Amino acid sequence: MKREVLQPMYFEEFTCIGAACEDTCCAGWKVAVDKKSFHKYRKVTSGVLAQTLQTNITRERVDPSDETYAKIKLDEKGNCAFLNENKLCNIYIELGESYLCHTCTTYPRQVRRVDNRIEKSLAPSCPEAARLLLLNPEGIDFTLCEEEVDETFVEYIEMSTLFEEIRMFAIQILQSRHTSIEHRIVVLGMFLEKMHMTSQQEWEKKIPLYTKIYTRILQDAERRNLFKELPDTVGMIEIAYALIQNQESVSVRFRECLMELQEGLQLLNEEEVEHSIYLYESIQQEYYVPFFEQHSYILENYLVNCVFKDAVTSNFYFEYQAMRIRFLYMKVILMGMASYHQTLSKEMVIKLIQATSKTFETNQAYRDGLKEILKEY
Ligand code: SF4
Incomplete structure (x- = not known):
């Protein structure tokens, strides 16, 4: 069926780099197999992969759907059973692209x-x-076209058409480069909270009013010093402790970032925080501020992508809060990484954003825990 398609400009440029990938998606994640592919694999009874397919793909017993009908077992290192020593997929090599499941x-x-x-x-x-999505200094732009789309497994979300105005204004706030990224996050939170508190019946009347008010607040953000609404240095050190203490089910690369955070800010115990506070503040001035004066578009692109792809839900204010918390996590970890390496580079920021996304994006236990915490406020 032909439909209107909205997508960021970067979308069409993506190509998997396969064996050259530093953190292949075939590692550290459970791979869900759809029903059609599962039955296709069961019919492979000869050839080098027949045995591995029978033993390493098992039915999903917890809440299965046609999309998550079965799963691929991971080996002892947490890698997909079909990933070979050259970091290439054996299903692709032996059976061809048409045998890849929907997830892959x-x-x-x-x-x-x-x-x-x-x-x-x-x-x-x-x-x-x-x-691709983070390193464009011009920012993320979108394109609208019409194309034939296979809608098998395409999730359907019903949203008020007015929500589109809210999301576009949210992206406009995040791309307002006359003020710092921290100010933009705070103003975005104020606007989304207001919309969250306003009943949908009133949106049509209120959206023009609120977009006007928050445009003015954004222009004034620096003078009002809204940045102060984010945690201070001591608050950031507390976040750092919480992250280091809770390292279960994090990706290998995220764990490497946490190790650098711990060493970089010398977070040894909660009783001796003065030195960590001193380090945090000096690293902020020496590396973080100068780096992001030149490269704040990386954080902006990350946030715009989050709003575009995650905020499409009636619970958009929760998605904003989750994004803001990830931003704070990443800020404190970057400070530790910069101290550890005595520099800050684009590669370090990309690694952290990628590892943070891999750790938290599909982690339902983390999202449920966060919902519980946020309910208390
Ligand atoms: S994460 Fe997966 S899809 Fe992305 S480049 Fe690496 S191997 Fe390709």
């Missing part, structure tokens, strides 16, 4: 139908996708 064919592309329109984006948990 589409990742890191995300395709959804929002009302009657298809929306496409890339997940920054893929390193190559992260480079």
